[in-house]
Amino acid sequence: MTGFARVSRSTPQGELTLSIKSVNHKGLDLHLHMPVELDSAEPALRSALRKRLTRGHVQVMVHFKRAGGNSSSIVINEPMLRAWLDSFRAAASQFGLDTQPDLNQALRIPGMLESRAPEASTEDLDAALLDAAAEALAELDAFRIREGAAIEVEIRQRTESIADIVRRMEAIRSRALPHFQHRLRDRLADLLAGASLDPARLAQEAAVLAEKSDISEELVRLRTHATQTEALIAAEGETGKKLDFLLQEMNREANTILSKTGGIGELGLALTDLGLAAKAEIDRIREQSLNIE
Template structure:
């Protein structure tokens, strides 16, 4: 799920800023962008994010103004300075100029002075970082929760359509089975024409084959899975991975229904349309489940 939050916290001579952004992803993919001064706290940042976010590509940015790292000294780039003096004196001599180097001007040349930063972050950074990140994650989850509610509503709507399709297929089931049984009986009689076969045995074989094409068990399991999905969405919490398993089972049942009812006349054609609609609903739920935790 997507979301964004930014929080600032004051430090002694500056401020720390934490921003957190998340986009959809199958697993937790965490990226931390910060200055070297924040490196000691990376493990803490990862632990805090993992405790709040299960899925998603999450980017955490920690901004600490360069000056807040604590510039302990300015050092002269001596090689650069000596080269500057050599060139200045050489050119003054070449052009017969009575000029002396201006130290103020020389020190303003880019690269003449180097900043030496203190090794560690400013005092109070860890506490400020903990507070800012905790607040940012709370705000991020407000966004994600709002989007999650919308996604859950869509999943429930698709599951309702799936359940309705299963009920309609159940109503057509007997008609399709009777049609298939009659067609098998007719074909077996045609094949057995001129051959002495017990009519009762012929009817038994036709009934056995018709039973194998019955979709009653698949419909029963499909409705059970649909009910489990509804209960899962009602319970809330982490549902993404559990949905994956249910959707695999539901897809398997609809595929079996399609294979069993092919070529069984008009009732089966209606069942096929309904099963294809059920597969479309399952696929829609699968798409949304990738964004749910």
């Protein structure tokens, strides 16, 4: 399910910002982008994410801006300066020079001045990050709950549409079956022209073939699966995998109906149109099922 959340935290060391973006994915695919100062918190952050998320391609971006911008203090490399002074005095003594060291010259030596960032408390930063992650996950849940409610309404409408299609197909089927039996008798008679066959036996064989082409069982199962789908999306807990199974079963029934409704004239065409409409509704539910955990 898609979602987005961003949370900021102010710490003595600086400003911490964490954002979570989730898009549809069958499994859970985590991608974390963090500054080096917070590397130690990555295992705990991954664990927190896995406890709350079960599906989705999830990107977590963490930014850390030190207090005062990128303020770093400039300090003298004292060991280096001390070594330089010792060397200067030793050379002056050795060569009988009466001169004093020039600090300005010394500070121009590469490495004599160092930029040092203030030490950050790893524990404090890690705690702030995990606290921000907990709040962001709560916001993400709220976002996904709102989206889930809208998806539930749409899927419910689709399943009601499928149930209505089933009712219409049942009405047509009751008229189509005798018509199909009659057509079968005519075709069998044409095929067996000149052969001696009892008319009663011919009618019986036509009825058997018509029964095999009946779609009543498929319609019952299609309606049942639609009802189960509606109940499933209203239930709590993980529903994605169960919904995938029900959609496969509904699609199977719709395909079987389409394979049986050919050759019945206009009534058959009407059943075919309704079967295709049912498949279209199933496909739309499948698209939304990618958003459901």
